[in-house]
Amino acid sequence: xxxxxxxxSLLLAVVPAGAQPPSPAADRSWDRVREAxxxxxxxxxxxxxxxxxxxxxxxxxxxxxxxEIMADVASRLGVKYQLVRAQWSFLADDLFAGRxxxxxxxxxxxxxxxxxxxxxxxxxxxxxxxxxxxADKDRYRSxxxxxxxxxxxxxxxxxxxxxxxxxWSDDRIDQMQDSQTPYDNLLVKKAEAVLxxxxxxxxxxxxxxxxxxxxxxxxxxxxxxxxxxxxxxxxDKIDAALDxxxxxxxxxxxxxxWKIKSVKAAFSDAPAAEALDARSVLAQLVKxxxxxxxxxxxxxxxxxxxGLALALMRLSKRAWLSWPAVCYIExxxxxxxxxxxxxxxxxxxxxxxxxxxxxxxxxxxFVGVFCLTLNYAAYEAEIHRAGLQAVDKGQREAASSLGLSxxxxxFLVVLxxxxxxxxxxxxxxxxxxxxxxxxxxxxxxxxxxxxxxxxGRSSASTAQMLVIAAFFYLLLSLVCGSLxxxxxxxxxxxxxxELKLDQVHGH
Amino acid sequence: MENTLLEVQGxxxxxxxxxxxxxxxxxxxxxxxEVVAILGPNGSGKSTFLRCLNLLETxxxxxxxxxxxxxxxxxxxxxxxxxxxxxxLRTLRRKVGMVFQRFHLFPHMSVLHNVMCGPRHALGKSExxxxxIAERMLRKVGLWEKHPCAPDTLSGGQQQRVAIARALAMxxxxxxxxxxxxxxxxxxxxxxxxxxxxxxxxxxxMLLVTHDMDFTRDIADRVVFFEAGLVAxxxxxxxxxxxxxxxxxxxxxxx
Numbered sequence: 001x002x003x004x005x006x007x008x009s010l011l012l013a014v015v016p017a018g019a020q021p022p023s024p025a026a027d028r029s030w031d032r033v034r035e036a037x038x039x040x041x042x043x044x045x046x047x048x049x050x051x052x053x054x055x056x057x058x059x060x061x062x063x064x065x066x067x068e069i070m071a072d073v074a075s076r077l078g079v080k081y082q083l084v085r086a087q088w089s090f091l092a093d094d095l096f097a098g099r100x101x102x103x104x105x106x107x108x109x110x111x112x113x114x115x116x117x118x119x120x121x122x123x124x125x126x127x128x129x130x131x132x133x134x135a136d137k138d139r140y141r142s143x144x145x146x147x148x149x150x151x152x153x154x155x156x157x158x159x160x161x162x163x164x165x166x167x168w169s170d171d172r173i174d175q176m177q178d179s180q181t182p183y184d185n186l187l188v189k190k191a192e193a194v195l196x197x198x199x200x201x202x203x204x205x206x207x208x209x210x211x212x213x214x215x216x217x218x219x220x221x222x223x224x225x226x227x228x229x230x231x232x233x234x235x236d237k238i239d240a241a242l243d244x245x246x247x248x249x250x251x252x253x254x255x256x257x258w259k260i261k262s263v264k265a266a267f268s269d270a271p272a273a274e275a276l277d278a279r280s281v282l283a284q285l286v287k288x289x290x291x292x293x294x295x296x297x298x299x300x301x302x303x304x305x306x307g308l309a310l311a312l313m314r315l316s317k318r319a320w321l322s323w324p325a326v327c328y329i330e331x332x333x334x335x336x337x338x339x340x341x342x343x344x345x346x347x348x349x350x351x352x353x354x355x356x357x358x359x360x361x362x363x364x365x366f367v368g369v370f371c372l373t374l375n376y377a378a379y380e381a382e383i384h385r386a387g388l389q390a391v392d393k394g395q396r397e398a399a400s401s402l403g404l405s406x407x408x409x410x411f412l413v414v415l416x417x418x419x420x421x422x423x424x425x426x427x428x429x430x431x432x433x434x435x436x437x438x439x440x441x442x443x444x445x446x447x448x449x450x451x452x453x454x455x456g457r458s459s460a461s462t463a464q465m466l467v468i469a470a471f472f473y474l475l476l477s478l479v480c481g482s483l484x485x486x487x488x489x490x491x492x493x494x495x496x497x498e499l500k501l502d503q504v505h506g507h
Numbered sequence: 508m509e510n511t512l513l514e515v516q517g518x519x520x521x522x523x524x525x526x527x528x529x530x531x532x533x534x535x536x537x538x539x540x541e542v543v544a545i546l547g548p549n550g551s552g553k554s555t556f557l558r559c560l561n562l563l564e565t566x567x568x569x570x571x572x573x574x575x576x577x578x579x580x581x582x583x584x585x586x587x588x589x590x591x592x593x594x595x596l597r598t599l600r601r602k603v604g605m606v607f608q609r610f611h612l613f614p615h616m617s618v619l620h621n622v623m624c625g626p627r628h629a630l631g632k633s634e635x636x637x638x639x640i641a642e643r644m645l646r647k648v649g650l651w652e653k654h655p656c657a658p659d660t661l662s663g664g665q666q667q668r669v670a671i672a673r674a675l676a677m678x679x680x681x682x683x684x685x686x687x688x689x690x691x692x693x694x695x696x697x698x699x700x701x702x703x704x705x706x707x708x709x710x711x712x713m714l715l716v717t718h719d720m721d722f723t724r725d726i727a728d729r730v731v732f733f734e735a736g737l738v739a740x741x742x743x744x745x746x747x748x749x750x751x752x753x754x755x756x757x758x759x760x761x762x
Contacts, residue, residue, distance in 0.1 A: 397607070401603075402600065402673070402674075403600040403625065404624075491615070
């Protein structure tokens with residue numbers, strides 16, 4: 001299939017993904033899980049304490065009360081569970097795309113969500129809780145005392161609606177990207193208070209000196225497990241398991257263990273509060289660097305190969321070959337990589353479904369390689385084109401005049417010279433791909449930047465982790481740069497092996 | 508003509524769909540072992556004619572025979588080449604060697620590999636065979652000691668001698684020289700013409716497009732004078748260069 005059509009169908013395929021889930025004749029949602037023996041659980045472990053988060057000293061290990069609930073539910077149902085990672089805001093998309101069977105990750109049961117998803121009974125009830133600076137603890141005792149003041153929150157959280165209902169305007173609501181930065185804003189006096197769910201407030205605010213947690217909580221809300229609208233059978237099974245956990249005290253035991261609903265500062269001795277071990281942090285970053293390197297070293301050769309094919313198509317005199325290549329190149333260069341990553345990631349399974357194959361449900365890592373390859377192929381195509389055009393026309397004529405075929409002339413004479421010309425720009429792109437590979441972290445590939453940010457959130461020193469990550473990126477790009485110089489030298493001194501001939505012939 | 512090797516019959520070539528006629532029906536017979544110098548003013552079509560002989564340029568009418576058999580014929584501009592025709596084209600080019608004004612050695616290959624390239628990949632010879640041929644050819648042009656070098660480390664004259672060796676390595680029936688010495692200074696020209704003369708003395712059939720009158724007198728059996736896409740006159744070097752039978756030849760030689 002030509003790449004343009006392929007891409008067009010990808011784009012079309014993504015539309016039904018969010019809009020309307022496929023309607024099954026019979027609800028086989030539980031049967032599917034039982035037959036597979038695996039319950040695919042969508043959640044975002046990045047900075048999600050105490051719900052679900054990485055152990056700071058071992059990112060292979062996760063902790064959190066939701067993990068323990070999940071383990072218990074799965075064992076009651078007689079299946080295993082498997083975590084499907086994604087950024088929190090994309091958990092629902094993964095669910096619709098069929099990557100996960102359910103989402104359990106601090107998802108509030110809200111009317112607008114219930115319109116598109118099915119919810120279990122609540123497994124947790126939270127309330128909103130304020131944190132203020134220690135010095136202000138007598139001034140601000142309730143939300144009313146803060147009228148007209150700026151309040152920092154987590155972007156997209158329920159706190160936003162609470163504030164709006166209480167009369168706050170948007171410019172007095174400071175929306176931050178993660179749970180932790182609102183407290184930074186509070187401490188540097190860019191905000192007068194932070195409003196978050198009690199469980200988060202008690203977990204994060206208790207760890208930060210100089211903060212006071214206002215005891216009174218308000219505006220209760222409920223967390224529930226979300227399912228696709230039609231998966232009633234699966235929802236009922238999970239509801240039954242949660243009921244059983246409530247009845248036999250298993251749920252209460254988990255909450256006790258995590259000291260949830262106890263007084264403030266309770267979390268200071270919870271598992272995640274362990275001191276960060278520098279060596280294990282380094283080991284995790286090195287491992288993540290390996291992912292970054294693997295992403296790049298797999299994607300670049302593929303992008304070069306696809307780019308060469310595109311360049312040849314583009315240089316073709318036949319319009320039906322050159323036009324699709326031109327369109328593909330302009331489309332891939334003209335749209336942001338991050339958008340392409342999302343579109344491809346969420347369309348692939350849908351495309352697979354409509355083609356009736358499961359071949360397209362690749363692991364995230366390979367989706368990442370696929371996206372980087374498709375995107376960079378457009379740039380490499382233009383580099384190849386410039387390289388091929390820079391080879392003197394006489395070279396092709398000389399090859400022809402020796403009786404070489406067009407193919408031989410291309411591979412023996414033109415391409416090697418073009419490759420020599422394109423080494424510097426390709427190395428340039430290799431280095432930029434190293435850094436662009438961080439974009440695939442949005443679909444949950446645990447590469448360098450992703451892990452550095454996660455470590456930063458767990459350790460409360462994001463800046464420090466980012467500096468270390470930046471150093472690693474620099475290291476990688478220096479290595480790639482010297483790799484390029486080596487390749488350039490090698491391509492130019494192709495004739496060196498011939499020197500041996502002297503010895504063979506004895507001249 | 509006795510012992511005709513190459514016969515060109517009524518070649519016509521035009522560009523821009525016939526708007527610009529470059530060759531207007533050229534006839535020429537070349538005997539085996541004959542050395543033909545092609546002279547003529549710029550734009551007279553002599554280079555184009557040479558390039559038509561191994562189909563680096565296609566032509567619309569006429570045909571070319573080599574050793575009595577047709578090796579190419581005129582084709583309309585929109586002709587689509589079949590696989591068979593392309594194979595025949597490669598066969599033709601293996602029999603017709605060409606040396607260019609600007610050498611066109613392959614810069615990414617050593618001198619040795621440049622010369623081996625044709626026998627190895629076009630003739631399908633084995634590596635040792637191709638190497639033996641290349642060594643013989645490089646010795647013939649006196650450059651065997653340069654075989655491991657990159658072409659761009661050689662002087663222009665040396666590069667052109669390698670290019671001659673590269674063409675000779677295919678054991679062609681005919682050699683075409685397209686202004687082979689025009690890009691060289693007098694000293695280098697001397698070393699290249701010396702090699703060409705040696706090749707001619709071994710009995711190679713040659714067509715040379717050249718501007719070098721001394722070289723023409725020295726080497727050519729026959730001079731063909733091109734004018735406006737036609738053979739305007741031909742004869743021995745003395746007949747053309749000394750007797751100067753037409754006004755345009757006189758103009759050309761006095762330039």
